[in-house]
Amino acid sequence: MLRWASHSLILLLAAPILLGTLIASLPAFGYFPPLGSSEFSLAAWRDLFEVPGLTRSVLISVISGVLTPLISLTLVFLYLASATGSKLDLWIRRLISPLLSFPHAAAAFGLAFLIAPSGLLSRIISPGLTGWERPPDLLIVNDTWGLSLLFGLIVKEVPFLLLMSLAALPQLQPRHRIEVARTLGYRPTIAWLKVIAPCLYPLVRLPVIAVIVFASATVDVALILGPTLPPTLSVRILSWFNDPDLNLRFLAAAGSLLQLGASLLAVVIWLALEKFFGLLWRLWLATGNRNTGETLAFAIGRSAMPFVLMVIAGSLLALLTNAFAGPWRYPSALPSSWTVQHWANSLSDLSAPLFNTVLISVSSTLLALLLVVATLESERQSGKSRSTALWLLYLPLLIPQLVFLFGIIVLTEFAGWQANLSLVIFGHLLFVLPYVFLSLSEAYRQLDPRWAQVASTLGVSQLKSFWQIRIPLLLAPCLTAVAIGMAISISLFLPTQLLGAGRITTITSEAVALTSGANRNLISVWAVVQLSLPILGFMIALFIPKLVWRNRSGMIETR
Amino acid sequence: MSNSVLELEDVSISLGGKQLLEIDCRVGPGEILTVMGPSGSGKSSLLAYIAGFLAPVFESSGSVLVNGDDICSLAAERRRIGLLFQDPLLFPHLSVAGNLRFAMQGNAQQKSHTISEGLNDIGLAGIDDRDPGTLSGGQASRVALLRLLLSAPNAVLLDEPFSKLDTQLREEIRTLVFDKLRASGLPTILVTHDQADAERAGGEVRTLR
Secondary structure, X not given: OHHHHHHHHHHHHHHHHHHHHHHOHHHHOOEEHHHOEEOOOOHHHHHHHHOOOHHHHHHHHHHHHHHHHHHHHHHHHHHHHHHOOOHHHHHHHXXXXXXXXXXXXXXXXXXXXXXXXXXXXXXXXXXXXXXXXXXXXXXXXOOOOOHHHHHHHHHHHHHHHHHHHXXXXXXXXXXXXXXXXXXXXXXXXXXXXXXXXXXXXXXXXXXXXXXHHHHHHOOHHHHHXXXXXXXXXXXXXXXXXXXXXXXXXXXXXXXXXXXXXXXXXXXXXXXXXXXXXXXXXXXXXXXXXXOOOHHHHHHHXXXXXXXXXXXXXXXXXXXXXXHOEOOOOOOOOOOOOEOOHHHHHHHHHHHHHHHXXXXXXXXXXXXXXXXXXXXXXXXXXXXXXXXXXXXHHHHHHHOOHHHHHHHHHHHHHHHOOOOOHHHHHHHHHHHHHHHHHHHHHHHHHHOOHHHHHHHHHOOOOHHHHHHHHXXXXXXXXXXXXXXXXXXXXXXXXXXXXXXXXXXXXXHHHHHHHOOOOOOHHHHHHHHHHHHHHHHHHHHHHHHHHHHHOOOOOHHHHOO | OOOOOEEEEEEEEEEOOEEEEEEEEEEOOOOEEEEEOOOOOOHHHHHHHHHOOOOOOEEEEEEEEXXXXXXXXXXXXXXXXXXXXXXXXXXXXXXXXXXXXXXOOOOHHHHHHHHHHHHHHOOOOOOOOOOHHHOOHHHHXXXXXXXXXXXXXXXXXXXXXXOOOOHHHHHHHHHHHHHHHHHHOOOEEEEEOOHHHHHHHOOOEEEOO
16 A cells, blocks of 8 residues: 555646646637637637737746746855854754745735835835835836836745755765865855855755746735736736636636746746856856955855845734734834724634635645655655655646646536535645655655664564654654645645635635735735744644653654 | 574575675574674674565575574564664653563553563663653663563574673673573574674674675
8 A cells, every 4th residue: 555655646746737737728729618619729829919018927927937046046055155154044044944934925915015115114214214204106016027026036935945955955064065175275155155056056956946937927926016017927817717708718728828938938048047157157166266256255145144034024024013003104113003903803704714724724734744654654665765756746846836727627627526625625735745745755764764673673563663653753853744734735825716716715815815905904914814824833843742752852862 | 481593594695796795503592693794794784684674785595594484584573583783772752661561562461560570670670651861871771672572582683782882881781681681592693893792692603704
């Protein structure tokens, strides 16, 4: 049964995604019997290319797709080059997991409320520094070129790429290599950039590509921070898809293929940049330069992460202030009074989405944990090295969500299924699985094999030693994986929105839906609820092992 | 009191076509066979082979007989071969008694009685509920030995079990382990690179190249 686990894991992930991507293309060419069209045609494409402002929508998607990873990775590498081993570094490493669990939508709302013309930042510096007595007439959030979208994406992706880099770094033995380079006369930051960066990059390449795909095709962040006239391609596709005029479905299908092309183009541009930077690095290495640039790289690296942290902290503050703000005249830095009225007003609306959120995240995460543990256990028992097919786990992160989710919907419509809760849970599972696997696999593989051997020599069956030895020893990593999986599920917007056909609502889908129209106070209440849930999960995941193992000093070392 | 005999018949282990070791021997009840050799000579592979953990990349031939029955086709947990590692490896999430109980079969009340008696016997009476993480190195080694004995093995393998103990403790634990194993009548194979271990074991010594 266990041998079957890894195959089913891969099948469960790869099949709907690849099939979905293929199926999504049928309506794009006019074939969609559920809407009474069974002849192939290019009409949808003609319509698509006549949509006004399409070029600009595609351009902004591609630009965000390339610039987000470029700037984020540069900041992360400069930070690691300048701060590894410092006090700042220890502090940041502790903050990284909670930072990562900040849902995209909540972070985007927070950022919007921080940097908007009437946002927290503008209020703090006005009128003292600016002389503004009224919010300035500036288009900061939703700006035409998607700069605030880019900013929001960078702030979210820097912690992600940092965590991925930190996970990969130990195998490079950075301290040792830096020491060697320094004895050869290289300044520390330059040494890191010359001897560590070129080896680290290949190890974080896959997450970087996931960032490209996400940034070029994000829907929720673009809805909140992105341009509106015209919006990004992904946002337009969603609006066509949700349009009451069902004929726009064909347009949406063609659009989603174009989205796949746009994301692919961003990846291709990235690959060209890789070549360029590779060449640049080789030339730079060949110069043997040991000093030049040290000060600048150090300054940028050391200030990058505190800056990102301050932006995130500011966003959080903006959300909390708005969620409890009474009357708040511009340009006062703080509301004139505080109130829980916004919470009282939202309470009855919150309960159903909250229930759905918890139900969906718990079921998809537990399913994912079951599949991942079964896969890792079968890998261990067979004694074989890790399966190469496991890279398929990253598929949901490498193909734009919109594209294959759209395909899955087409598939369910062909099959005549109604949108329902189990479909939404399945959709969440696709995204939760890779993260649960990423989070648990190293701990599972690195567990000392002698524990299982001791159990065997004592005559204990595999099953008993699995439940009584391996699972308890891995309790803490399992709980962390569950917290991460739930955080991912809680933050998902598109799978809920599309597979639930708008009928199944979660905190996130409702919060994003409030973007148009609702006031800041109400949105902030929802965003605060959205971001508290993952934090609660992480706190429970940290607390349970401490409680269970309070009398077991050895459980601190084996983790 | 066990009266088992452990026999290795024409055992040969190779890796990538290159033979690591070859051994043929008989260990009677209460006897200790010492296998010595430099690191890389395949000592640990031999124990892994007998216990049933040899990684699939190794090729092996020959048979392991316990009281005349070939155990090679059995899974590790059915071989009833006890093994002491370099570290005591007490399960950190179980109490001392929990560790011992994990290795035993039978009804709960009988187990508790046997555990108390066993701990008393190795000079550690009353530590049943202790956290293994709070034991000293010598105490942990004693509990690991007791755990092995309570699992009622037919034969025992010792994988340099004294190498991480300091000199004085090593002498004490070595004496205890050898005495207990002899008294239980268990056939034992000891792998070591410490000449003193071999002398104290007092049995036949084989040296691997």
